[in-house]
Each structure stands twice: as structure tokens, then as C-alpha cells.
Amino acid sequence: MRAYRRLFVLGLAAVASLAPAWPEEPSSAFTxxxxxxxxxxxxxxxxSAEAAIEAAEGALRQARAxxxxxxxxxxxxxxxxxxxxxxxxxxxxxxxxIELPGLRxxxxxxxxxxxxxxxxxxxVVDAVVDSxxxxxxxxxLLAERQADIARGSAAIALRLQELLERRVxxxxxxxxxxxxxxxxxxxxxxxxxxxxxxxxxxxAALSLMCGDRxxxxxxxxxxxxxxxxxxxxxxxxxxxxxxxPILRRARNxxxxxxxxxxxxxxEVFPGFDLLAGHETELDRSATNVGVGITxxxxxxxxxxxxxxxAESTRAExxxxxxxxxxxxxxxxxxxxxxxxxxxxxxxxxxxxxAAKKSLDIATFGFENGEASILDVLDAQRSYLxxxxxxxxxxxxxxxxxxxxxxxxxxPLNPESTDExx
Numbered sequence: 152m153r154a155y156r157r158l159f160v161l162g163l164a165a166v167a168s169l170a171p172a173w174p175e176e177p178s179s180a181f182t183x184x185x186x187x188x189x190x191x192x193x194x195x196x197x198x199s200a201e202a203a204i205e206a207a208e209g210a211l212r213q214a215r216a217x218x219x220x221x222x223x224x225x226x227x228x229x230x231x232x233x234x235x236x237x238x239x240x241x242x243x244x245x246x247x248x249i250e251l252p253g254l255r256x257x258x259x260x261x262x263x264x265x266x267x268x269x270x271x272x273x274x275v276v277d278a279v280v281d282s283x284x285x286x287x288x289x290x291x292l293l294a295e296r297q298a299d300i301a302r303g304s305a306a307i308a309l310r311l312q313e314l315l316e317r318r319v320x321x322x323x324x325x326x327x328x329x330x331x332x333x334x335x336x337x338x339x340x341x342x343x344x345x346x347x348x349x350x351x352x353x354x355a356a357l358s359l360m361c362g363d364r365x366x367x368x369x370x371x372x373x374x375x376x377x378x379x380x381x382x383x384x385x386x387x388x389x390x391x392x393x394x395x396p397i398l399r400r401a402r403n404x405x406x407x408x409x410x411x412x413x414x415x416x417x418e419v420f421p422g423f424d425l426l427a428g429h430e431t432e433l434d435r436s437a438t439n440v441g442v443g444i445t446x447x448x449x450x451x452x453x454x455x456x457x458x459x460x461a462e463s464t465r466a467e468x469x470x471x472x473x474x475x476x477x478x479x480x481x482x483x484x485x486x487x488x489x490x491x492x493x494x495x496x497x498x499x500x501x502x503x504x505a506a507k508k509s510l511d512i513a514t515f516g517f518e519n520g521e522a523s524i525l526d527v528l529d530a531q532r533s534y535l536x537x538x539x540x541x542x543x544x545x546x547x548x549x550x551x552x553x554x555x556x557x558x559x560x561x562p563l564n565p566e567s568t569d570e571x572x
Contacts (some may be wrong), residue, residue, distance in 0.1 A: 162553065165229075170462075177179075179370075179372075180369075180370040180371060180372035181365070181369055181370070181371060181372060182372045182373065183284070183285060183288055183372075183373050185260035186284050186288060186361055186365075186376055187280065187281045187284045187285070188355070188449065189361040189362065189364055189365075190280050190281075190283075190284045190360050190361045190362070191277060191280050191281075192362070193360075193361055193364065193486060194276070194280055194362075196280075196282070197273065197276055197277070197278050197394070200272050200273040200276050200570075201273065203269045203272060203273075204266070204269040204270060204273065206269070207262070207265045207266040207268075207269040210262045210265060210266075211259065211262040211263060211265075211266050213262075214258045214259045214261070214262035215255075215256075215259050215262075216417065217250075218247070218249075219249060220242075220245060220246070220247050220250040221246040221247070221248075222243070222244075222245055222246075223242070223243070223244040223245075223428075224240040224241075224242070224244075225240040225241070225247065226239060226240055226242065227239070227240050227291055234344065239431075240430075240431060241429075241430070241431045242428065242429075242430050242431075243428060243430075244426065244428035244429075244431045245426070245427045245428065246389065246424050246443075247424065247425040247427055247453070248422060248423070248424050249422060249423040249424065249425060250422055251417065251420055251422065252521050253417050253420075254414065254417035254418060254420070255408055255542055257413040257414045257417055258414050260410045260413075261407060261410035261411050261413075261414055263331045264403060264406045264407040264410050265407055267403055267406075268400060268403040268404065268407060271396055271399050271400040271403055272400060273399055274396040274399075274560075275396045275400060278396050278557055278560060280360075280555075282553055282554075282556075282557040283360060284357070284361075285549075285553040285556075286550060286553055287353065287356055287357040287360055288357065288371060288373060289373075289375065289546055289549040289550055289553065290353050290546070291350070291353040291354055291357055291371060291377060292371060292373065292374065292375045292546065292549075293542055293543065294346065294349045294350035294352075294353040294354075294543075295350055295371075296375060296542040296546075297346045297539060297542060298346040298349075298350045300535065300538045300539055300542065301339070301342040301343040301345075301346040302343055302346075304339050304531060304534075304535045305336070305339035305340050305342070305343050307339075307510075307514070307531055308332070308335050308336040308338075308339040308340075308531070309336055309339075311332050311335075311514075311517070311524070311527060311528075312329070312332040312333055312335075312336045313334075314517075314518065315328050315329040315332045315524065316329050323358070323520075324513070324519075324524075325511075328523075328524045331524055331525075332524055332528075332529070335528055335531075337491075342417055354369075363570025365547070366495060374543060375544055375545035375546055375549060377545070377548065377549065377552075377566075380492060380495070380548060381493070381564060382489075383489065383555075383563070384563070384564065387481060387555065387558075387559055388478060388481065389478055390559040390561065391481055391558050391559050391560075392474065394559055394560035394561055395477055395558060395559065395560050396478060396560055397473065397477070398470070398473055398474060401466070401469050401470045401473050402470055403550045404466040404469065404470075405463065405467050405470060406465040407466075408459065408463035408465075408466045409463050410463040411462065411463075412456065412459035412460055412462075412463050414453075414459075415452055415455040415456040415458075415459045416456055417453050418455070419447055419451050419452045419456075420447075421444050421445040421446060421447055422444075422445055423442060423443065423444055424442065424443035424444070425440075425441075425442060425463075426439075426440060426441040426442065426443055427439075428440075477558060480554070480558060481555065481558045482560075484551050484554035484555045484558065485551075485555065487547060487550075487551040487554075488548060488551035488552060488555060490547070491544050491545075491547035491548035491551055492548060493517045494540070494544040494545070494547075495544045495548060498540075498544065502537060502541075503537050503538060503541050506530075506533050506534040506536075506537040506538070507534055509530045509533065509534065510527075510530040510533070510534040512530075513526045513527045513529075513530035513531075514527055516528070
């Protein structure tokens with residue numbers, strides 16, 4: 152898995168210098184699938200994966216090819232022992248190596264498995280790109296929501312500050328209240344600056360992921376809220392074991408190691424050479440045919456067999472370890488999903504509404520002289536915290552769903568996805 156991440160990071164670093172930027176002009180909102188398609192088109196890692204597939208296809212063609220016919224031609228001049236003129240001597244020989252069918256079949260099988268692995272590698276890169284884009288989209292949506300909440304809170308603080316300043320001028324409030332309101336206003340403006348910096352960083356990361364092909368003022372068509380959020384299905388672990396591309400690649404490595412082991416074992420058996428030749432000597436000419444055979448007396452390929460067997464054992468152990476690692480990640484993502492869903496239920500039951508109502512009551516009371524500035528500030532902080540918590544809960548749900556869908560290599564609820572189409 153680390154190798155895929157390293158390859159992916161290198162590809163992402165190259166995008167900024169390779170991909171042309173789009174014109175800076177307003178555009179329609181981008182959906183998540185559109186952004187994922189842009190990101191896939193901009194990743195050099197996918198081009199590398201396609202080249203690996205072509206290389207594996209070439210290796211497969213080579214593995215299926217028959218050995219070439221060899222032509223040996225020799226000659227010279229010689230003189231008979233009893234004297235006489237010198238005459239030319241020629242030797243023409245054809246050699247056709249013949250491999251055992253089992254060796255060639257298993258060599259081709261190993262090449263086929265390698266080709267299957269190259270295709271899975273491409274699926275792995277696709278999954279990494281899609282998952283990364285989805286996370287960046289939801290992080291950007293959260294940053295937008297945090298910036299909006301911060302701006303709204305700053306606007307309320309400014310309104311209170313202006314109101315208190317007028318009351319101080321006419322003697323209805325103490326100057327200290329105005330100072331408190333002014334200090335609170337600066338704090339809220341600082342929160343706006345931090346939220347906008349975070350939003351700018353998220354948008355820049357998403358644009359970079361898409362090869363800097365997004366216009367400066369791009370918008371996102373998706374939202375944090377998911378009205379169709381449901382409890383997790385019960386078959387996630389099975390779907391992970393059957394569909395996760397990284398796990399499929401590990402199993403493919405086991406098959407490739409087994410095929411290589413069989414190739415190493417078949418190479419122990421001798422091959423044959425069919426021989427046909429014609430010789431012209433000083434006083435005679437001859438045509439002959441024969442069969443050559445390799446005798447495995449000194450080298451029975453024991454080292455290659457041991458190496459291939461060890462690789463097979465290692466690949467099988469990697470599958471078991473990777474399965475445990477991915478299942479652990481799935482359990483963690485599922486726990487995060489359920490926790491976010493439970494928090495969202497609290498907000499839907501009236502938590503956010505109660506905090507907003509408390510702020511409205513405190514603000515109304517302050518404007519009518521029935522509440523202090525401290526009551527308003529306390530209600531405002533409470534509402535700000537609850538609003539941010541709700542946005543973070545929705546973002547946590549979306550990010551957990553993204554992790555789960557990456558692990559199971561498919562939508563969380565395929566039925567609902569089909570209905571929306």
C-alpha cells in the first residue's frame with residue numbers, strides 16, 4: 152500500500168508543472184464525479200499504470216512465442232592426404248529447440264497473471280484518486296460552511312457593538328460593555344480570517360488534485376448534508392474481501408508466485424533440439440538428422456524453485472496481513488460513521504434549533520434592555536459551537552462514508568444509488 156501512495160504522491164507533485172491551467176472565468180458548479188474524472192485525466196500515475204499494462208501484454212505475447220529456428224553455416228578449404236588440389240568444405244545445420252508443453256503453458260500463465268495484476272494496479276490508482284478527490288471535496292465543503300458560520304457570527308458581533316456604542320453615547324450602557332463587545336468583534340473577525348485561510352487552502356488542494364484545471368472561482372455542486380444517510384449494511388466485510396482492489400492485487404501476487412514456482416519446476420525437465428544438417432567434405436557429402444537433449448545432471452534448478460516457493464509463501468502471508476489491516480480500517484471507519492450519524496440525530500432532534508432560539512431570545516432581550524451583553528455573548532458562543540459541531544458531524548459522516556466506499560470498492564448503498572440514476 153505504501154508503494155501505491157508513494158507513486159501517487161510523485162504523480163500529484165508533477166501535475167502542477169505538466170497540466171495547463173484553465174481560463175480564469177466563472178463556471179457552473181462541479182459535481183464530485185466530474186472532479187474525479189478531471190483528476191484521473193491529470194494524473195501521470197494513471198499513464199504509468201497504462202504503460203505497465205502494455206508492457207505486461209508484450210510479456211504475454213513473448214511468453215506464448217515458440218523458440219526460433221537456428222541456422223548454423225560453416226566452411227573452409229582442405230587438401231586430400233594423398234595430394235591433389237584443395238577443395239572447399241561446407242557445413243549447413245538447422246536446429247529447432249522444442250520446449251515441453253507444460254513449461255510453455257505455465258510461463259504463459261505467469262504472464263497472464265502479471266497482466267491481470269497490471270490491470271488491478273490501474274484500479275488501485277483509480278480508487279486512490281477518487282477517494283482523495285472525495286475527501287478534498289468534503290473538506291472544502293466543511294471549510295465553506297465554517298467560513299459562512301464565522302461570517303454570520305462576526306455580523307452579529309458587529310451589530311451588537313454598534314448598538315452598544317449608541318447606548319454608551321446616550322448613557323444607557325456602561326463604556327465597559329462597549330469595550331467587551333468591541334473585543335468580541337475582533338475575536339469573531341479573527342475567526343473569519345482563519346476560516347477563509349482554511350477554505351483557500353482546501354480549494355487550492357482540490358484544484359491541484361485536478362491538475363490546476365479548475366477556474367479560480369469554481370463552485371461545488373455537492374452539499375455536506377445527506378438526506379439519504381442510513382445505518383451501515385451488514386455485508387461490508389464480505390464486500391471488502393471480494394472487491395477491495397489492493398486485496399485483489401495481493402491475491403494476484405499469490406497466483407503469480409505459484410505460476411512462477413511451476414515454471415521453475417518445469418525447467419528441470421530437459422528440452423529437445425531437432426537437428427538437420429548437410430556436410431560437404433573433400434571426398435564426400437552427407438545429410439543427417441538428429442535429436443539433442445539437455446541432461447540436468449549438474450543444475451536441477453533448485454535455487455530458482457526455492458526462491459519461487461519462498462515468494463509464494465511470502466505473498467500468502469501478505470494477503471493475510473493485508474486482510475487484517477483493511478478489516479481493521481473498515482471497523483474504524485464504521486465506528487466513525489455511526490458516531491457521526493448519532494451526532495446528526497441530536498441536531499435533528501432540536502439541538503441546533505434550541506441554540507439558535509436561545510441566541511434570538513438573548514439578542515431580543517438585550518435590545519429591549521432585559522438581558523446583559525454577557526448573556527448575548529454567551530448565547531452567541533453557544534450557537535457558534537453548536538453550528539460548527541453540526542457541520543463537522545455532516546463532514547465526518549461524509550468522510551467516513553468515503554473511507555468505507557474506498558475499502559469496499561463500491562457505493563455504500565448500491566440500491567439507493569441505482570434509484571437516483
